[in-house]
């Protein structure tokens with residue numbers, strides 16, 4: 303199946319890409335308590351699609367349901383309702399495991415293996431021949447920024463959190479997967495490590511891989527992702543390209559006084575009022591907007607070329623949902 307969406311790189315572009323991840327009304331609840339008579343809804347029914355070659359970011363506060371969704375997609379846990387497909391096969395299907403890479407949120411490492419041994423073991427799980435993994439392991443170590451000496455000599459119990467995260471990332475790529483799931487890939491990394499992971503993701507993207515990842519580091523997400531979705535308390539509250547959600551990168555931020563609320567609502571996204579002023583992001587032509595302000599005897603104070611940051615957008619979305627969970 304094909305789709306069409308604009309990107310920041312080319313807002314007007316019509317992009318046709320096959321669907322790689324398709325989620326329909328997928329939900330997950332757990333029974334908890336001593337008598338298993340209480341229910342925790344980790345994920346409310348949600349639907350979304352991820353397209354080939356896309357970098358998709360799943361965002362949300364702690365406990366929002368991000369890891370739950372990833373585990374459902376990988377077939378690690380079973381849904382309570384709905385269904386998910388990866389590469390046109392049901393989630394968890396054995397036949398597509400070779401094409402999938404996964405970095406879990408809290409990976410379990412065998413403490414007494416060296417990094418090199420761990421990667422060799424991981425290659426074995428995919429039946430990768432020695433002639434291939436012997437070349438691939440050093441390449442991966444370079445990509446994730448771990449020295450070969452360390453990988454050969456140090457056991458994993460001697461690795462720092464960031465070093466474990468790097469070896470985990472190398473493990474996720476050992477089978478040269480087409481689709482890569484990363485649960486908090488930047489967690490525990492110093493700024494250089496974060497930069498390196500960002501570069502790794504961008505280079506995977508250049509190779510045409512599809513990347514689905516969870517993250518709290520919104521500045522990185524904004525640089526890397528084509529599209530995002532935001533979960534809050536198990537509910538999917540929005541999804542779309544950064545272009546669709548934040549506005550065009552050349553959107554205008556405007557601030558002013560007076561005029562008619564109904565007219566302002568038509569022109570401005572994220573309209574807010576503070577200290578007698580209104581402000582928001584303009585959609586439409588600035589000159590037409592100014593003409594409209596004049597007509598309604600309003601006053602324009604600022605017109606800046608910028609768009610909402612992903613961080614501001616995220617905070618706004620969560621705040622709006624929690625203060626007004628049922629807008630209708």
Ligand SMILES: Nc1ncnc2c1ncn2[C@@H]1O[C@H](COP(=O)(O)OP(=O)(O)OP(=O)(O)O)[C@@H](O)[C@H]1O
Pocket residue numbers: 332334342343344362363364365366367368369370371407
């Ligand atoms: N096995 C389980 N049994 C009961 N509740 C669970 C289970 N696993 C997850 N949950 C609950 O489901 C909700 C979503 O958890 P999840 O781990 O998916 O959140 P998250 O968005 O990944 O959070 P974080 O950003 O902290 O990693 C939480 O309320 C969590 O307590």
Ligand SMILES: [Mg+2]
Pocket residue numbers: 368369370407485516
């Ligand atoms: Mg999580």
